[in-house]
Amino acid sequence: MNCCRTSLVTPAPARSWRRIPIWCELNAPIWQAGRTSMKNRAVLQWIARRYQRGAAVLAVTVTDTYDRSPYPIGSMMAFDRESAMAGSVSSGCVEADLFERAQRVFEDHPGLLGGIGCRMVEYESDSLSADPFAPRGPCGGTVRVAMYPVTPQHFPELPTLISTLRAGRPAVTFLNLQTGYTALVDSGASPVFCTRYDASPRMVIFGISDITVELAALATRMGYAVVVCDPRSAFLQHERFSGAIELVADRPDRYLRYEREAGRVDARTAIVDLIHDDRFSIPLLLEALDSRLWAAGTQPVFVGALGSSARSANKRRELLERGLPADDVGHLQAPIGLDLGGREGAHIALSILAQVVAMSENGSGLPKSDDAWRDSVGDEGLSRVLRTALSSGVVETRKQHLVRDQLHCGGKRDGHQRSDNAE
Template structure:
């Protein structure tokens, strides 16, 4: 749903009914993750995707059916057809479950308000019932932030509390996912399957060193949905004019800025200063923080000397093992732009537990389960 939040918000504001098709389950090499959605409004406008093209025509027809039949939810499973590779199905070999239901904006004020929160870039979790008693399928519960009170009802206080607690945990991790609640007296007599759409704040990319490589990397990071900060102690180089794609440009000693700024388990720290007086105190601090990635630019010779200096500074071996240096994947990069691709490719691989090898060298599914700390989409950053 979050992939088309801006359009759905517009339709809700215009009180325009629509059919919402949501991926509620995937297995194998399904192309898009749980939570991805396609929608069709009463004017015939289509937005979004559930499969990258494989089954869009069939899902479109289901949406038309739901709009015409008065809104009875429809479930459908799509998979690969061995008998006819051109039949409706996923040629990639995976399977996906899709729920299609009609949304009347006037009857879903909580959904409209939650979509507005997403568009404004504020964190929110939208818990949507995807399996359970027919009358509550599609109903939503919203959790405005990591600690705020939930709004709405899924069929009882026990179920609401159980869903809200798990939704907050997913929101803190920046991960959407499906949860199961109910089936007991403490929560809800009926079992409910709930899909949590978590819209977290954009993760941070901290780039230290106001160099040409930083300009290209800040643009690449912004494209990937990061909130980018460029920091350098030299005011003549650290200017907004030189880094128009950065969300902020900070003039300060790198380690001093890192000590006072907020980081979390999704933060990427990229050290491009290439100067020991900046690198060593900065890396000594960064390697002790709970961040997703710490990389440093330099040759192998520079890296070897850097490790020696960090050991002399008292950095233990388990922390040194976290350092990605020389930074980036081996793409044969030369230009700042190519180097930015190399660095962001390594960040993506580390975030998603990828190998960094060519896909042609591997076997098995090319699509992994959603990570706990995913790299955000460009749309998510734009909304922020």
């Protein structure tokens, strides 16, 4: 069986796009609904820069997957005439083939690609080709992608989409799988692919230190809209930070309350408390953790605080004494971060961001090899191996409590391991 199949849908005669409310029922069938990732927003910005220069771009979007695929529906990449590219739709299994296809399209269609429609390509996992470089479905799965032009003719509303996202509002686009045209809303009879573009999730970091600088840089690169708040205005120096980071001089609790009342905090927001003074930290945590203050679905997905185990215990005790319900206190991630063992500011920042991502994406925060190992030897076998490692001294002393947790749970561990951030 061929590893990939291509279908070219001849573009229909030019027609106008009519904007309708996104809640209206569509006459056209919707194949799939893709939701954008942080990476996709970076691809969209890459496309927008070329769009503004009047350069032609070919975009590729995953429209369907079967079995296993490392990239979800809606994943994007893009190519231009200068052989530049951005994004990815697999782990490297099909990108080379897509690159060659894109360059052939550019060679065959000079100008702004006005005469081409939408090309559908399917990569299958069960290829019989002897060519080791032949494209195959990613990681044993099958993926279907759409390749389509992005130009002012094909997507006149792209600037509106970009400005909407920059304003922190979500948007929805429909890709016409017949014509290759894209619009914020479409009401035609052709099949369409719907993509939702979410605004960037926010990370609000309270307190200035070297950890703050490192965390802000990492989080920005991951696609977070980062705000750094500290009551000491002298410490808020733009020269210390790279990227588009908002700096706010205000009391932490007052700023968070203002943002909550303004509707700028939601269930994707991460609150990171790096404050070294509990006179500021405790009021902030009361504001962030008290579920009685938040409307349904708006409470931050993550609230964590820096500090040693002893200081973290004292925080929880004081929060309880101030009337915070025990269930709300239980949502505090303190000491903050996964246990990576590092003590440098960049190491701690990485451990914090790793925990934020794990909790935001419902990950375990544990090595993936744990599951693979357990699958191969079973819980009983895993426990036997860990007992041997513990008794022989192979496992480091500072890790023994983690191993004992494994043994106690029969090889199963849940929850997030946090580093003990001593101060």
